[in-house]
Structures are given as structure tokens and as C-alpha cells.
Amino acid sequence: xxxxxxxxxxxxxxxxxxxxxxxxxxxxxxxxxRRWAQAxxxxxxxxxxxxxxxxxxxxxxxxxxxxxxxxxxxxxxxxEWDPARLxxxxxxxxxxxxxxWTIGQAVLPxxxxxxxxxxxxxxxxxxxxxxxxxxxGLFLSLGGTSxxxxxxLMLPEAWTDDPDxxxxxRIAPGIAHRPPEALILxxxxxxxxxxxxxxxxxxxDLSRLTGAAALLxxxxxxxxxxxxxxxxxxxxxxxGLAPGRGDAGRAAGHESTAGDLARxxxxxxxxxxxxxxxxxxxxxxxxxxxxxxxxxAETGTPATGCGAYRLFGxxxxxxxxxxxxxxxxxxxEHRMDDLLYLARQSxxxxxxxxxxxxxxxxxxxxxxxxxxxHHHMTLVxxxxxxxxxxxxxxxxxxxxxxxxxxxxxxxxRSA
Numbered sequence: 001x002x003x004x005x006x007x008x009x010x011x012x013x014x015x016x017x018x019x020x021x022x023x024x025x026x027x028x029x030x031x032x033x034r035r036w037a038q039a040x041x042x043x044x045x046x047x048x049x050x051x052x053x054x055x056x057x058x059x060x061x062x063x064x065x066x067x068x069x070x071x072x073x074x075x076x077x078x079x080e081w082d083p084a085r086l087x088x089x090x091x092x093x094x095x096x097x098x099x100x101w102t103i104g105q106a107v108l109p110x111x112x113x114x115x116x117x118x119x120x121x122x123x124x125x126x127x128x129x130x131x132x133x134x135x136x137g138l139f140l141s142l143g144g145t146s147x148x149x150x151x152x153l154m155l156p157e158a159w160t161d162d163p164d165x166x167x168x169x170r171i172a173p174g175i176a177h178r179p180p181e182a183l184i185l186x187x188x189x190x191x192x193x194x195x196x197x198x199x200x201x202x203x204x205d206l207s208r209l210t211g212a213a214a215l216l217x218x219x220x221x222x223x224x225x226x227x228x229x230x231x232x233x234x235x236x237x238x239x240g241l242a243p244g245r246g247d248a249g250r251a252a253g254h255e256s257t258a259g260d261l262a263r264x265x266x267x268x269x270x271x272x273x274x275x276x277x278x279x280x281x282x283x284x285x286x287x288x289x290x291x292x293x294x295x296x297a298e299t300g301t302p303a304t305g306c307g308a309y310r311l312f313g314x315x316x317x318x319x320x321x322x323x324x325x326x327x328x329x330x331x332x333e334h335r336m337d338d339l340l341y342l343a344r345q346s347x348x349x350x351x352x353x354x355x356x357x358x359x360x361x362x363x364x365x366x367x368x369x370x371x372x373x374h375h376h377m378t379l380v381x382x383x384x385x386x387x388x389x390x391x392x393x394x395x396x397x398x399x400x401x402x403x404x405x406x407x408x409x410x411x412x413r414s415a
Contacts, residue, residue, distance in 0.1 A: 043070075
């Protein structure tokens with residue numbers, strides 16, 4: 001690549017982004033690949049509006065062939081994304097304590113049927129069924145933001161079982177259809193195998209997944225602390241709830257749904273939260289909590305109290321108020337304040353997904369290949385981390401929490 005066709009950003013790049021790109025993408029075997037990785041990052045950080053490959057290229061160079069080269073780098077160049085994600089994980093961990101490993105679910109709307117993994121799916125955020133992809137991301141929750149460091153794309157059987165679809169999308173032979181629950185477990189196990197810090201609690205919204213019970217058991221058996229929201233219809237059995245207290249009492253072994261037991265519980269925890277917005281004010285919440293066992297998630301590990309989990313739900317007072325999410329955790333000895341703080345990390349990951357869509361091109365990848373999707377998601381994550389994490393370097397705890405909070409909340413198991 002001659003000097004006049006190289007992206008301007010690669011000629012006059014600031015030293016910090018130079019070093020950051022070299023760390024994350026220094027494993028790429030060719031110098032031109034590393035240059036285009038840096039150009040793509042620079043474009044994601046500086047291009048206003050839609051982040052199409054054409055617009056990204058135009059923002060970093062005047063070369064008429066840059067768009068084609070950048071398209072080739074993202075969609076066709078056979079570079080591995082796992083080493084870059086591993087370096088991103090370590091880069092973030094070096095700069096801020098990690099409070100939770102949070103799972104984010106990104107529904108990526110698509111037109112037509114040719115984008116890899118596209119299918120019809122209900123989008124809770126939109127409140128309707130959309131045509132799109134389902135991306136599952138693992139976010140490091142830092143007490144001020146959440147940073148995605150790894151991704152999985154759900155591939156329906158219509159994609160994995162069709163040889164022509166696989167060939168067109170360049171889906172590798174070893175990749176098969178796996179339900180969202182299996183992909184979530186794969187994400188958790190991957191970061192657990194590579195983290196340089198203590199294992200953080202896993203936080204996930206499983207409220208729309210049919211395999212929630214199996215995932216709870218798999219996480220517990222592998223020694224992970226977790227806090228997950230589950231479908232209100234999930235079958236649970238009361239475990240040690242004190243009988244004789246009217247509707248609030250449930251004898252051990254009584255079978256019910258998670259929603260019903262969260263509504264009744266056997267303990268009442270008054271809790272005051274500050275609502276956000278211009279008229280923010282303190283408002284009491286009633287936490288209903290109890291111990292349960294979950295058929296299909298039984299485990300006898302010490303961490304889960306021989307299979308007993310804590311279930312709780314939030315209810316705000318007042319007429320017409322509905323209950324909030326139903327949560328289940330194996331951290332049965334933790335304070336309710338700690339658990340509620342962790343629950344908020346799921347909301348934070350959702351907010352970050354919105355920022356990634358609005359400002360970092362999460363939804364703007366138009367390529368159809370499986371490697372291209374992973375290349376784009378890796379660079380989007382890297383761009384967001386570069387912009388958001390340095391501002392947190394001096395923030396060791398979440399505002400309002402005691403200095404010892406992250407250490408007290410962290411898992412008992414180290415990497």
C-alpha cells in the first residue's frame with residue numbers, strides 16, 4: 001500500500017490508539033491487516049451516523065479503493081477474532097475491577113434472508129416479531145458501564161443443516177446449531193478459562209428462554225456464582241419456607257411457579273431505591289424472597305446449599321403496580337442490597353447495547369458471512385472499550401457503595 005492510499009488515520013494516529021490497536025490486533029500476520037484494523041477502529045470512533053464500510057473508509061482516507069480494501073478485510077480476510085477478544089478481556093481487567101459477567105442479548109434487524117443466521121424472532125425491546133439475527137454477548141460490568149468482550153451468533157437449524165447456506169455464509173464445519181442457553185454457557189466458560197482475575201458472578205436475563213433450568217444447573221455444577229431472571233412460569237419447589245403464615249407460607253416441597261413464589265415469598269425486605277429522571281425521588285420497593293429448588297437444575301455442590309437457590313421478586317406499592325423480574329441466585333448468603341445491585345447490571349448491559357447501536361455501528365454490518373459478523377462485532381467492542389474504559393480508571397467502586405464492595409461481592413473462586 002503506497003503512502004497516498006494508506007488511511008490518513010494510519011499516518012497521523014495518536015499514540016494511544018496506535019498502541020491499543022497493536023495490542024489487540026498485533027497477532028494478525030500481515031501488516032496491511034493490522035493497518036486496516038486500525039482504520040476500521042478509527043472509523044467507528046469518528047464517523048457520524050451510519051457506520052457502513054463505505055462511510056468508514058471515506059472518513060479515514062481519500063483513496064477510491066479504500067472501501068473495497070476495508071470490505072475485503074472485514075468479510076473475506078481469514079483472520080482469527082478470538083486472540084483480539086482475549087487481549088480486550090485482559091486490557092479491560094487491567095484497568096478496572098469487574099463486578100459481574102453480564103449476558104446481553106442483541107436482536108439485529110435485517111432485511112431479506114441472506115444475512116448469516118437471520119430468522120424471525122420476537123424482540124422484547126421492539127415489542128414485536130422482527131426479521132434479524134440474535135447475538136449473545138458477554139459484558140464485563142465495571143460499576144459504571146459494561147464492556148462486551150466476547151460474542152456468539154445463534155444459527156438456526158435452517159442455516160446449519162443446509163450445505164448451500166453454510167457455504168455461502170462461510171460457516172466452518174465444526175459449527176452446529178446450539179440453543180441460546182448453550183451459547184451463554186459457552187461464553188461464560190470461555191471467559192472463565194482466560195480471565196486473569198477472580199471469577200465474577202454471572203448475571204443474565206433468561207426470562208424468555210425455555211432452557212433456563214438446565215442452564216442454572218450447568219452454571220452451578222461448574223462452580224459459577226450467578227443471578228439470573230427466569231420465566232415467571234418456571235416450575236420451582238419450595239425449600240424450607242416456613243408454613244403457617246397464610247398465603248406467604250409454603251411448606252418445603254410445595255410445587256409452584258417462580259412468579260407465584262416471588263409474589264408470596266416467606267420474607268419481606270423493605271428497600272428504598274431512587275428512580276431516575278427529572279423528578280427522581282426515593283420510592284420503597286417490597287422484596288419477596290424465599291428458598292427454592294428447581295427441577296432440572298438440581299446440584300449438590302456446597303455453593304448452592306445442596307440444590308437450594310434464593311428466589312426473589314420486586315414489587316412497588318400502589319394500585320395497579322405489577323411485579324418486576326423474577327430472579328434466582330445460588331448466592332444465598334449475600335445481602336439483598338448486593339443482589340439488587342447485581343440485578344441492575346443486566347439493565348446496564350441493555351443500555352450499552354443501545355449505545356453500541358446508536359454510536360458504534362452495532363447494527364450497520366451489511367456483510368453476509370459468519371467470519372465477517374464476528375470481525376465486525378470484535379471491532380465494535382474494541383472501539384467502545386477504547387472510548388469508555390479510560391474514563392473509569394480512577395473509579396474503583398460504584399458511587400454510593402463502600403470501598404470494600406467489589407471484593408465482598410466477588411466470587412469465592414479464583415481463576
